[in-house]
Amino acid sequence: MRSMLVLLRHELRLLASLGLWVARRRHGVGAGTGFGYARGQGTMMLGFGFVIVIESITMSVLLRNYPAVQRAWFTVDLYTLVIIIGMHAASVVRPHVLDAGSLRVRRAAHVDLRIPLEKIARVRRESRHTHERAEGELNLAIAAQTTVTLELTEPVAHFTFLGRRRDVRLVRLHADDADSFVKAVTQARNARSPLPDVSATRPA
Template identity: 30%
Template sequence: MTVAGLLRKAVTFEIGMWCSLWRWVRRRPDVPAGADAFPYASAVTPVLWTFIVLSAVEIPLVDWLLPWQSLRIALLVVGVYGLLWMIGLLASMEVYPHSVGDHGLRVRSGFAVDVRVPWEEIVAVRARRRSVEGSRTVVVEESGERRAVSVTVMSSTQVDVELRTPLVLPLARTRGRPVTELRLAADDPAALVRRLRAGLADHAARTDAARVDAARADAAAPADGDAR
């Protein structure tokens, strides 16, 4: 990645962190109107809170131990920024949950991942706990012609979403290659699966009703000869 790309990524992350903190303080999660939210951060929350508390204790301790004023001020700035960074990371996972609404599934991981999958692209969904190698949030796995993308929390996922046709997702890790399955973490995978299956059933019913209405409209329309 170029220097310009790294700077752009850093600025984007900085803006995302502060926006997350603002939403968290105001208790305004990013969930579309009428959609159901499904959190995913419970596994990592205790870890983040541990680091937050330790950092909060470390800031005044370092200030008390160091005799040099200029160094104390510099480390105070760094310590406060690091503390806000960790709180912002936790906030981003709280205010950007997964959501399911009229248009389908929206998969999030803080402000860094935002993937929308419409109902017509989902063919099946199941609860299945998987361990994923590595510590990356987004992991791509390939097996023959199939390619699965995992959006993980603590190197694991709990829900598999099988796609009807290979789909290109807005994730840099896929490098523009279509995927056939999306796997994600969820605090309550059973509830998310139930909601997705209900949404799929509703979408199928609406689609069938629309086809029937269209067929009736075609049958009721006058033929060209009759219209003349």
Template identity: 30%
Template sequence: MGALRSLVRNESRTMAGLWLYLRRREDGVDEDAVAVPYGANGKAIFIVFAVVSAFEAGLFWLIDFGLVVDLLLLVLGVYSALLVFGVYAGTVVRPHVISPREVRVRYSSFYDLRIPRENVSTLRHLKESHDPAEAKAFRDGTWLSYDNFYETNLIAELREPMTMTRPLGKTESIRVVKFHADDPKAAVAAYERLDVS
């Protein structure tokens, strides 16, 4: 039941992200914080998926399943295209955030990890490619944010382990967070500039 609740929550956040995107607003970036975008490399794939979903919905009109089934398939096709575009919109309106209080690692509507600054021992730039089979599991307390084709370029090492909630509600204990930013050097510079210790 927890996974179903998490799925519904993710879909409602996805639609909310689409609304924010249409209004050109960002979510969760305070005045003293720096937004760290991460979705530039995935834009083309999201556009392809959205177009394919819309095209697929149109193709169902060519096969006569009856009016009720045709309308249902059309609604589902349009909804799936909106979801795909909503996930992309979420990557734009919900960037990673670096502030004097926290480092916030996010991916669209699926996860939002808030790491207090006092728990971050280092944030550094290091480009790595990860094997997808191994990236699916949490290994040695390392969490890989694999939203960018299993490539990461930022590593946050934590002083104390913390709990990470996965998209469908399962939790894991982590000590290292590896994630991606469009400009990792600017992210590290913002982290150092906003250091209040």
């Protein structure tokens, strides 16, 4: 029952994201600065949608002598297409958000992790295309790629899609403009508490 409620809430967020996308509005940015991450998945999502459309047309022809089954199949395909578009819309209208006190790391409608700036020890530009699951790490890849790595001073609580808690100390994410993202987070972090001078700790 709980899983069904979680799925329903998620799908409602996707539908709400479609409305925001059409209205060209963003969710949860407020006075902060939003950083997009959806650009890298646009082609992939378009491909998924195209496959669904072709499948729907093909099955409509094959099932033309079975109108009840044809309508049911068309309904499922239409619903799947709406969900795919909703997932992309959620990625567009729910960007990462940097404000005066925290960094809000997001992916579509199912990941929303707020990290206090004082808990960010390091932020760096790092492109990775492979991500193995590891304890204490959260990988938020877009089209199998992350471009930014955050190292934290202490764990923050991340709750999975079904509500299971994971404590993470390292977060990898994707940002369309990773250089600007890293620069902005570094400046915001330094404004609160200067990062240690890493070069001073390295041997000559």
